[in-house]
Amino acid sequence: MSAALVVNRYAAAVDSVIGGEAGRRWSDERLLPRATNGDLRPIVDVTARFAETLLRLLDAGAALVEQTRAATTSASDDVLELPLVPAGGCGEAPVWVHNPTEVAVDVELLAPPLVAGDGSLLPVAVAGRVGGRRISLTAGASQEVTVGVTVPPTQRAGHYHGLLVGSSMSQPVRITLEVADRDDHSGDRAGTP
Structure with a gap:
């Protein structure tokens, strides 16, 4: 799965949570910590940082797979x-x-x-x-x-x-x-x- 597809799916999931029924539930004071005072920006910021970290991890994993493939391919192709x-x-x-x-x-x-x-x-x-x-x-x-x-x-x-x-x-x-x-x-x- 490409990084762009992962980002698009993640953005769609975040949009549905923030804009849909789940978003309204998040704004309920019983579900949010009192420190946010109903403001979702801290949660969105943390979620965005998590997504960036996940994408870096995916990029690193893809690079590792490519390096491994290159190393094993050259041995078997020669x-x-x-x-x-x-x-x-x-x-x-x-x-x-x-x-x-x-x-x-x-x-x-x-x-x-x-x-x-x-x-x-x-x-x-x-x-x-x-x-x-x-x-x-x-x-x-x-x-x-x-x-x-x-x-x-x-x-x-x-x-x-x-x-x-x-x-x-x-x-x-x-x-x-x-x-x-x-x-x-x-x-x-x-x-x-």
Whole structure:
């Protein structure tokens, strides 16, 4: 529910209380403290301050939800999908590494082996080096890094999953790869050796 809708509903409720039968009951001396002398302004002022506080609370809650959504979305949306590779082929894809800071940094990129549901493993090369690579980025620089997998001819077909982690990355990048049977070239999107 938007803050504007909450305010509109609250204003309508306050208007109905002040202007309707409930408003007349509020003005009854038996229901109002004697200190107000029948004047509703102190009650309206307190109610308005309460409404402002409630709206600030709603805004803070909405901001918290948005921050949480942004943090979890970035983690789940970063997927590097390597092209379909037949056994005996290779697949690779680029990843961009950014340094948004004002100082030079060394970034260690690590990619443990990809794993299939049956436990089969495939080593991953980052910038031509199996397992990982250290790259240096000057202030504000970006660099493309190639992530690749060479699939042995005897590798089992299946879906392989893994992670690319970096020393300066707040979230890992998921890596996915589908290995096809050596004889299955349907939908082949990658070159063979």
